[in-house]
Amino acid sequence: MRILSKTKPLTFLAITTLSLMTAFAQPASQPSDVWGNGQNKFSLATGSPGELGLLEVLATDFAKTHDATVTWYKAGSGQAMRLLEERKVDMVLAHAPPAERKALADGWAKGRNLIGSNEFWILGPASDPAKVASANDAIDAFKRIQDSGAKFVSRGDNSGTHQKENEIWKAAGRTPDSAMLIVTKDFMTASMKRANDEGAYFLTDSSTFIVQRQNMPKLQKLFRGGALLANPYHTLYLAQPTPGAETAKKFGDYLASDKVQALLRDFGKQAHGEAMYKDAQATAIVVKD
DSSP states (O other): OOSSOSSHHHHHHGGGGSOOTTOOOOOTTSOSEEEOOOSEEEEEEESHHHHTTHHHHHHHHHHHHHTEEEEEEEOOHHHHHHHHHTTSSSEEEEOOHHHHHHHHHHTSEEEEEEEEEEEEEEEEETTOTTOGGGOSSHHHHHHHHHHHTOOEEEOOSSOHHHHHHHHHHHHHTOOOOTTTEEEOOSOHHHHHHHHHHHTOEEEEEHHHHHHHGGGOTTEEEEEOOSGGGEEEEEEEEESSOOTTHHHHHHHHHHHTSHHHHHHHHHTTHHHHSSOSOEEHHHHHHHOOO
């Protein structure tokens, strides 16, 4: 199955070719975009899926088929979950599994369902002074970066990516030196550009680099693979429903539908030559939670 007709999906997929070079952080109080004008309204917070055009494709179709209005707040997973807890959005698409599990355990969140994933990749300069390309795993790669004295760009914003950075450093038994860190407190594309400009290493989601590769000539994909670098996305809602919770839950069900899962398997292929995401079934083989 496909999300739309065979003529319109190609038009929608083409939006991933838009330039995303200046993706600076926006105040969370301001919506980043709104799709549809239906009477069934809900809001969600997420980061890269919106930045890279996937959310627009999905929200536009959902709005048409469910008489809905979808409001997107651009936020990394940590900020997105804070917005949810504060009842400022109706749902999140998060990629921070430990924080998601804690929210469930603490009782304020529910509805954590796997939607799909991409991967984390370690990028760096072609010269690769830390020899990351020869690392045994992600933990070894981070150790090599620190031992080499190379620079590392950190999101530093409690996003899902920043939480993954910290998870890897902890697994390595290391605390990164302040002198090696370039902390951006910014979104993925802007942070990646900083790494490109400064010849630094960087942990990115694979989808963003697929889209931005041609704009980052000084960066190369140096390391990928292993369960630690899987990057699953889950839905999450408040345990005490918000005004838009009913429509938000319908959107979550829509994301798990066969037609959206099929779209995930193909999204980005036409524009970039490779798929940007994996569906839930493929993700579950690697991710067990």
